[in-house]
Amino acid sequence: MPRVIDLGERSPKLRGVHLIVGEGLCSNIYVLGVEEAVLIDAGVGNRLNPVWPQLEEIGVKPEGLRGVAVTHAHHDHIGGVFRILERADPEVYLHRFDAEYVATYIRRLRLVDEGDVVETPLWPLRVIWTPGHTRGSICLYVEDEAILFSGDTVFPWGYYGRYNGETGSYQDIVESLRRLKELQVELLLPGHGGPIYRDAHRHIELAYRNAASKP
Numbered sequence: 604m605p606r607v608i609d610l611g612e613r614s615p616k617l618r619g620v621h622l623i624v625g626e627g628l629c630s631n632i633y634v635l636g637v638e639e640a641v642l643i644d645a646g647v648g649n650r651l652n653p654v655w656p657q658l659e660e661i662g663v664k665p666e667g668l669r670g671v672a673v674t675h676a677h678h679d680h681i682g683g684v685f686r687i688l689e690r691a692d693p694e695v696y697l698h699r700f701d702a703e704y705v706a707t708y709i710r711r712l713r714l715v716d717e718g719d720v721v722e723t724p725l726w727p728l729r730v731i732w733t734p735g736h737t738r739g740s741i742c743l744y745v746e747d748e749a750i751l752f753s754g755d756t757v758f759p760w761g762y763y764g765r766y767n768g769e770t771g772s773y774q775d776i777v778e779s780l781r782r783l784k785e786l787q788v789e790l791l792l793p794g795h796g797g798p799i800y801r802d803a804h805r806h807i808e809l810a811y812r813n814a815a816s817k818p
């Protein structure tokens with residue numbers, strides 16, 4: 604079963620954030636708050652990653668789940684939304700370009716774009732549109748705390764998202780990384796792999812340099 608990590612034990616800035624670690628080809632799920640909770644990404648939602656047992660372990664109840672912000676519509680991030688909707692009725696935030704690829708009806712879909720704000724029990728999340736991995740990829744930024752939830756756009760250690768998928772674009776991901784490296788980012792919480800708790804801007808700068816210097 605996927606592990607749950609209390610990220611408040613790793614950094615005081617992340618008090619109230621839990622990470623459900625993705626098993627296999629499943630995204631991380633970040634859980635913000637408990638009685639009132641907002642998720643960032645929902646995982647793949649398969650038999651190995653059923654979401655609800657982990658939410659129960661954290662203490663999140665169906666009636667307290669207020670929202671799910673999905674960084675992009677790849678199935679390893681959005682599949683779990685359909686598990687969640689079997690028992691809860693959260694708002695689901697998604698960029699309009701990636702919403703085109705969701706064939707299944709989502710009851711309370713909220714289309715978001717650059718500069719929109721997703722309210723959470725911890726802090727407001729600013730939507731940064733970062734096309735490249737998919738056309739409708741977003742990152743979610745907590746400006747006051749210099750925290751970036753980066754989906755599959757940028758990963759630690761200079762890695763970045765693949766851009767050769769159906770709606771991916773090399774030019775777009777380089778430009779998105781260029782914009783992200785201008786932000787103040789101390790903590791990086793990626794869609795796969797472990798978070799970075801300090802000096803995360805260095806990881807983003809390295810990812811930008813790696814992407815921009817590709818022949």
Ligand SMILES: [Zn+2]
Nearest residue numbers: 675677736755
């Ligand atoms: Zn992806």
